[in-house]
Amino acid sequence: xxxxxxxxxxxxxxxxxxxxxxxxxxxxxxxxxxxxxxxxxxxxxxxxxxxxxxxxxxxxxxxxxxxxxxxxxxxxxxxxxxxxxxxxxxxxxxxxxxxxxxxxxxxxxxxxxxxxxxxxxxxxxxxxxxxxxxxxxxxxxxxxxxxxxxxxxxxxxxxxxxxxxxxxxxxxxxxxxxxxxxxxxxxxxxxxxxxxxxxxxxxxxxxxxxxxxxxxxxxxxxxxxxxxxxxxxxxxxxxxxxxxxxxxxxxx
Amino acid sequence: xxxxxxxxxxxxxxxxxxxxxxxxxxxxxxxxxxxxxxxxxxxxxxxxxxxxxxxxxxxxxxxxxxxxxxxxxxxxxxxxxxxxxxxxxxxxxxxxxxxxxxxxxxxxxxxxxxxxxxxxxxxxxxxxxxxxxxxxxxxxxxxxxxxxxxxxxxxxxxxxxxxxxxxxxxxxxxxxxxxxxxxxxxxxxxxxxxxxxxxxxxxxxxxxxxxxxxxxxxxxxxxxxxxxxxxxxxxxxxxxxxxxxxxxxxxxxxxxxxxxxxxxxxxxxxxxxxxxxxxxxxxxxxxxxxxxxxxxxxxxxxxxxxxxxxxxxxxxxxxxxxxxxxxxxxxxxxxxxxxxxxxxxxxxxxxxxxxxxxxxxxxxxxxxxxxxxxxxxxxxxxxxxxxxxxxxxxxxxxxxxxxxxxxxxxxxxxxxxxxxxxxxxxxxxx
Numbered sequence: 213x214x215x216x217x218x219x220x221x222x223x224x225x226x227x228x229x230x231x232x233x234x235x236x237x238x239x240x241x242x243x244x245x246x247x248x249x250x251x252x253x254x255x256x257x258x259x260x261x262x263x264x265x266x267x268x269x270x271x272x273x274x275x276x277x278x279x280x281x282x283x284x285x286x287x288x289x290x291x292x293x294x295x296x297x298x299x300x301x302x303x304x305x306x307x308x309x310x311x312x313x314x315x316x317x318x319x320x321x322x323x324x325x326x327x328x329x330x331x332x333x334x335x336x337x338x339x340x341x342x343x344x345x346x347x348x349x350x351x352x353x354x355x356x357x358x359x360x361x362x363x364x365x366x367x368x369x370x371x372x373x374x375x376x377x378x379x380x381x382x383x384x385x386x387x388x389x390x391x392x393x394x395x396x397x398x399x400x401x402x403x404x405x406x407x408x409x410x411x412x413x414x415x416x417x418x419x420x421x422x423x424x425x426x427x428x429x430x431x432x433x434x435x436x437x438x439x440x441x442x443x444x445x446x447x448x449x450x451x452x453x454x455x456x457x458x459x460x461x462x463x464x
Numbered sequence: 465x466x467x468x469x470x471x472x473x474x475x476x477x478x479x480x481x482x483x484x485x486x487x488x489x490x491x492x493x494x495x496x497x498x499x500x501x502x503x504x505x506x507x508x509x510x511x512x513x514x515x516x517x518x519x520x521x522x523x524x525x526x527x528x529x530x531x532x533x534x535x536x537x538x539x540x541x542x543x544x545x546x547x548x549x550x551x552x553x554x555x556x557x558x559x560x561x562x563x564x565x566x567x568x569x570x571x572x573x574x575x576x577x578x579x580x581x582x583x584x585x586x587x588x589x590x591x592x593x594x595x596x597x598x599x600x601x602x603x604x605x606x607x608x609x610x611x612x613x614x615x616x617x618x619x620x621x622x623x624x625x626x627x628x629x630x631x632x633x634x635x636x637x638x639x640x641x642x643x644x645x646x647x648x649x650x651x652x653x654x655x656x657x658x659x660x661x662x663x664x665x666x667x668x669x670x671x672x673x674x675x676x677x678x679x680x681x682x683x684x685x686x687x688x689x690x691x692x693x694x695x696x697x698x699x700x701x702x703x704x705x706x707x708x709x710x711x712x713x714x715x716x717x718x719x720x721x722x723x724x725x726x727x728x729x730x731x732x733x734x735x736x737x738x739x740x741x742x743x744x745x746x747x748x749x750x751x752x753x754x755x756x757x758x759x760x761x762x763x764x765x766x767x768x769x770x771x772x773x774x775x776x777x778x779x780x781x782x783x784x785x786x787x788x789x790x791x792x793x794x795x796x797x798x799x800x801x802x803x804x805x806x807x808x809x810x811x812x813x814x815x816x817x818x819x820x821x822x823x824x825x826x827x828x829x830x831x832x833x834x835x836x837x838x839x840x841x842x843x844x845x846x847x848x849x850x851x852x853x854x855x856x857x858x859x860x861x862x863x864x865x866x867x868x869x870x871x872x873x874x875x876x877x878x879x880x881x882x883x884x885x886x887x888x889x890x891x892x893x894x
Contacts, residue, residue, distance in 0.1 A: 244776055254774065256790055256795075258789075262790060270785060278783075281780065281782075281783075457598075458543055460598070461756060
């Protein structure tokens with residue numbers, strides 16, 4: 213029953229998002245100038261001063277620019293009115309010390325993705341170090357709450373499936389701003405989908421193991437709480453703010 | 465008698481020792497990077513930095529609506545309110561305002577470093593973006609075209625007043641102090657001068673860190689660092705950029721690095737930027753990015769019709785890439801001043817030459833004031849390349865003992881170095 217409710221909330225959010233996007237890109241037909249004012253060509257117009265024959269460093273592959281700008285804006289509002297207030301409350305309630313331990317636990321779980329992707333990229337040393345990290349931090353580091361592995365010369369080797377694709381020569385593809393998750397590329401988005409699917413499969417397996425031994429129907433509630441905490445923890449650790457540069461030219 | 469003699473010797477020894485300490489300090493300055501270009505790009509290596517707390521009590525993302533009635537162009541809808549931050553104590557403390565350098569926001573790395581240092585020293589610290597930052601231009605600049613420092617100083621003053629008015633705990637506000645680095649340092653002097661007339665803050669002390677003597681001349685030097693150092697000229701910029709990125713990738717792949725950390729850049733610096741020319745080009749490029757933002761923002765806000773057609777309304781989702789190309793190519797600071805700022809001033813005062821206009825923003829205008837005003841200090845480096853020949857001597861002559869000239873550090877490269885932070889904090893604490 214609860215799951216049904218959350219699914220419908222997600223559907224509703226998606227619908228709002230699509231509406232926001234469609235209306236955004238469509239609203240481009242408004243008036244381009246105030247009444248009584250004529251548009252006058254610029255002193256250095258784009259038509260003359262952009263050299264079509266050369267590639268500029270700023271030329272990013274961004275065929276979905278309008279969509280991306282809309283999504284960027286949606287994320288700004290989502291961040292401002294939903295995500296960041298929750299994160300602030302989280303930061304207000306919990307002492308920094310506890311927040312860091314929670315981050316450690318989720319980070320340790322994320323090592324599994326680092327491990328699989330280091331293996332997929334055939335990086336022997338990084339794989340060994342990552343495996344070592346998981347063993348050390350899960351035991352001595354109390355399920356990842358602490359990170360003794362880094363102090364013992366086993367630094368984190370961050371990898372994801374997007375990087376694995378890149379490793380094998382898959383180009384980044386178009387720039388793509390994802391809802392809530394933020395700026396990415398098509399390749400990294402595909403990678404994210406794979407990593408998430410792999411994780412979900414593993415979690416399902418682990419959760420079943422846990423809940424087989426526990427009676428009661430709180431499973432979905434607890435899973436939702438864990439997922440939510442993970443999302444909040446992730447945002448808590450990212451200092452990025454939309455439109456932070458203040459610039460309209462280079463937004464991210 | 466014998467004991468007395470011994471005591472005498474001991475005292476003499478002590479006095480020599482103590483006298484020797486300051487001399488030794490003046491001579492030895494161990495900031496580790498010799499090359500001014502490398503110093504500017506890398507700033508201070510982690511182990512040589514002043515030790516500062518990881519986090520301090522700071523209100524981030526504070527906003528204030530400076531001009532509530534202003535119609536902000538739609539394309540800048542997110543810049544309607546001005547952003548700043550305040551590090552605060554829970555008891556009464558002096559307040560220090562900090563002004564960021566060209567194009568930098570209130571939360572730039574240098575600003576955060578200074579904020580921590582002053583907070584640790586017992587100040588409430590208000591961090592302000594540079595008047596050349598897009599957020600400041602749109603939300604707080606009265607003209608929408610920064611560059612004339614006399615006007616920028618008035619905007620800054622207005623902002624500072626409004627921030628103090630907005631404070632809910634005026635009982636915790638003590639005396640006022642002021643500082644800024646780079647262009648912010650130059651602006652600090654003009655704000656201090658303005659305060660002598662308006663007397664709202666009565667700043668106790670003002671410190672200018674690596675200021676430009678004449679912003680126009682400094683900016684042109686920075687422009688040239690880019691345009692003179694791209695092999696084949698600016699039309700080959702993309703090739704230069706790709707080579708730079710390639711150097712980074714190569715050093716990263718070859719070295720045994722875990723992530724793109726500062727440590728990586730320190731050890732791979734000479735591989736990434738093998739020649740001084742490339743280093744200069746990178747500094748010039750970084751300045752050019754700030755400038756393109758400034759130019760585009762000012763062009764839209766003032767409706768000057770320089771790059772964006774006059775009277776054209778840009779929407780939130782419009783592609784701006786082409787404008788960015790025009791702004792960043794072939795437009796240095798002089799083009800900005802000539803095409804956007806100068807026409808407005810010339811309309812008001814037809815006889816005004818460009819040179820006369822830019823010289824109004826030179827610190828030489830304040831020479832008498834700076835010479836007499838004991839509360840104003842200056843810190844700079846003998847090898848700061850934004851200064852022209854003779855500028856350092858001029859500072860020494862005007863400020864006398866209030867000028868602290870370090871032998872090296874480039875432009876702001878040594879700001880986070882232990883000695884520099886100690887000097888900066890001491891200046892305000894004394």
